[in-house]
Amino acid sequence: MKRLRLSLANQQVEFVDRDLALKRIEDWANRGVAFPQVIYGPEGCGKTAWLRQSTELLKGLGFEVIYVNPVESAFMVKLGITDLRDRLMSLIQEALEQFTWGKVIWSIISIARSAIEAGARKLAIIVDDAFQAIGLDNAAIYVKGLLGILEHPPASYDRVITIAATSEGVSRREIGRHEWADLMPIWNMPREGFKQLYEQLPGNKPDFEDIWKLTGGNPRILERLYESNWSSDAVVRELIDRKGLRTFIESLNVHERELLAKAIDDPDTLMSRDGIPLMNRLIELNLALEIPEWRDLTFWIDQPPPERDPSLG
Numbered sequence: 001m002k003r004l005r006l007s008l009a010n011q012q013v014e015f016v017d018r019d020l021a022l023k024r025i026e027d028w029a030n031r032g033v034a035f036p037q038v039i040y041g042p043e044g045c046g047k048t049a050w051l052r053q054s055t056e057l058l059k060g061l062g063f064e065v066i067y068v069n070p071v072e073s074a075f076m077v078k079l080g081i082t083d084l085r086d087r088l089m090s091l092i093q094e095a096l097e098q099f100t101w102g103k104v105i106w107s108i109i110s111i112a113r114s115a116i117e118a119g120a121r122k123l124a125i126i127v128d129d130a131f132q133a134i135g136l137d138n139a140a141i142y143v144k145g146l147l148g149i150l151e152h153p154p155a156s157y158d159r160v161i162t163i164a165a166t167s168e169g170v171s172r173r174e175i176g177r178h179e180w181a182d183l184m185p186i187w188n189m190p191r192e193g194f195k196q197l198y199e200q201l202p203g204n205k206p207d208f209e210d211i212w213k214l215t216g217g218n219p220r221i222l223e224r225l226y227e228s229n230w231s232s233d234a235v236v237r238e239l240i241d242r243k244g245l246r247t248f249i250e251s252l253n254v255h256e257r258e259l260l261a262k263a264i265d266d267p268d269t270l271m272s273r274d275g276i277p278l279m280n281r282l283i284e285l286n287l288a289l290e291i292p293e294w295r296d297l298t299f300w301i302d303q304p305p306p307e308r309d310p311s312l313g
């Protein structure tokens, strides 16, 4: 499989690591899936990079592949049936010009069904940043549509894989209410893989250990640090500004501020009767994410997060 060249802080880097996550795609390709796979993980942890590399893998395994990412206006379509390919490409073209990505996302379900009807045997549908273009209210019903392709296909098939990815903790809850999908988390990169990425960045760099501690293996934060000449202060300030943290903190009462201060040292303190309302607000702001309490490999797309380590960023 060709390793993709990706861009990180305007530098070309090679896709690294994520062996387990790619292995999982291979397993799905070999064994098939019973449910749509809804993947969630922290912002910038590397979902898109992995999914784009996965399209390469799936093409190599003989799959027809539809990959779209409305947020990044990115797509990859490998469909044998020319009519369907043209139909999808013209919708994508329109979306590129007029930002009608919602139409593309919805149409993928009927295009996938038509492809199966027309004889496609191995098909992978990957919708990255799936719910932003169609709205969170529609997330569950969209997943139900993906499930319909698997459960009630218009003709028989060998393998159909449907994947939707999101970085929004609120959509995880929305999907989790129903029995329509497998919800799978992916975490930041594991230490060794993250080191390979760090090593690809040119110039003088702080020690890897410091960068690991600051980022917790999140490639987007690595990118931000690199862009700000490794000034963690600048990255933190930018984050405070972008997320409107000052306003958020001002809106809290004294008790909530105490809870927040405790949670910064130990996020698990939010998982208490007192802490849950604040946790919900942090989830809405995408500042916190609920993840499984178990570190077993089966619960995770790639390596599970490192064991509890309060010094990790």
Ligand SMILES: Nc1ncnc2c1ncn2[C@@H]1O[C@H](COP(=O)(O)OP(=O)(O)OP(=O)(O)O)[C@@H](O)[C@H]1O
Binding pocket: 006, 007, 008, 009, 013, 014, 015, 016, 017, 018, 041, 042, 043, 044, 045, 046, 047, 048, 049, 050, 129, 166, 167, 197, 219, 220, 223
């Ligand atoms: N395994 C990897 N190898 C090389 N580069 C990577 C890898 N994972 C992520 N990156 C780079 O790190 C940056 C952030 O990754 P990416 O955009 O995939 O995260 P994401 O989880 O999709 O983010 P978002 O939540 O915003 O959608 C990108 O520049 C990407 O190219």
Ligand SMILES: [Mg+2]
Binding pocket: 047, 048, 049, 128, 129
């Ligand atoms: Mg992404």
